[in-house]
Amino acid sequence: MGILEKISEIEKEIARTQKNKATEYHLGLLKAKLAKYRAQLLEPSKTASGKGEGFDVMKSGDARVALIGFPSVGKSTFLSLMTSTASEAASYEFTTLTCIPGVIEYKGANIQLLDLPGIIEGASQGKGRGRQVIAVARTADVVIMMLDATKGDVQRSVLLEKELESVGIRLNKPKPNIYFKPKKGGGISFNSTLPLTQCSEKLVQLILHEYKIFNAEILFREDSSADEFIDVIVGNRVHMPCLYVYNKIDQISLEEVDRLAREPHSVVISCEMKLNLDYLMEMLWEYLALICIYTKKRGERPDFSGAIIMRRAASVEHVCHRIHRTLASHFKYALVWGTSTKYSPQRVGLTHVMEHEDVIQIVKK
């Protein structure tokens, strides 16, 4: 039996197994098996000629955003609208056949936006160009899942989310807070800091057994599920923020727009009428978790023309490294003006955490 058949067998068995206390272990085991086969699917195939297969687009700029969606939802129209790159748009499906990069300039940051072919159900198993598209999605900092507002797409977004889930991409989900350390000997040591309602020591043992792990230390720090535990063992999961963008709202009623806008993580837009694009950029900025830092030399005004773009929670040390490789080793202290400090300016050390629009002056030894 091929992997795809095995996967489909297990999926069928999961679907026909009733979920209750008695089947809990059986289901847990099935899920562990499923995750194992899915992982094999992700491995590069040995038979394929290899070259020219993937969409190799160089990473550039401060962050990368991938446009994922069914065909003809308006991904290429969006890229052409937001960047100086033109990507062909048309009313037929699968107009775009490869990965087309553009750059959005926003708040001094260069955000790389990737237009991609439309994907359909079964993409993760190689339908269409699904696997290449998903491989690109894995490299993004944020995924924009673009949906067609005229197609009642709340349900359809679930389908695509499942495709991404099945290859280890977790959208808008925090990493499970589980400590897991394989050992050389000593058996399984299992602990939890709170009562578990979705998983148990026995289930954990079974799952570990399936992965041929017989010695390990495990600590559940939250009430995680068996699926989340499997994610931790498998390890190559990508946790990624995702914005659900409903396009073509020029075609639906105000009530419908209002309803879609209230869905979690969603933004409603119209590329054709250029509606709500500012708000989308604000949300994207939030989801990318980028901040602007301005530098200032002693006795001079801050340089507001060139912001340093960093990730949220970046420290003074991170800023130093960005300015020059050796700066941190000559660092004496820094003066910071802005929302991260109580006083303006305030003298801070390397570990101080910067905030958006802070100004920094670095004093060397």
Ligand SMILES: Nc1nc2c(ncn2[C@@H]2O[C@H](COP(=O)(O)OP(=O)(O)OP(=O)(O)O)[C@@H](O)[C@H]2O)c(=O)[nH]1
């Ligand atoms: N009414 C309306 N039509 C739109 C809007 N945005 C895009 N379209 C139309 O939707 C059709 C598909 O647009 P594309 O940009 O080619 O869609 P795509 O998602 O890139 O499609 P594929 O590359 O085939 O997957 C085109 O006819 C666009 O003119 C919009 O905001 N409103």
Ligand SMILES: [K+]
């Ligand atoms: K199209």
Ligand SMILES: [Mg+2]
């Ligand atoms: Mg397109």
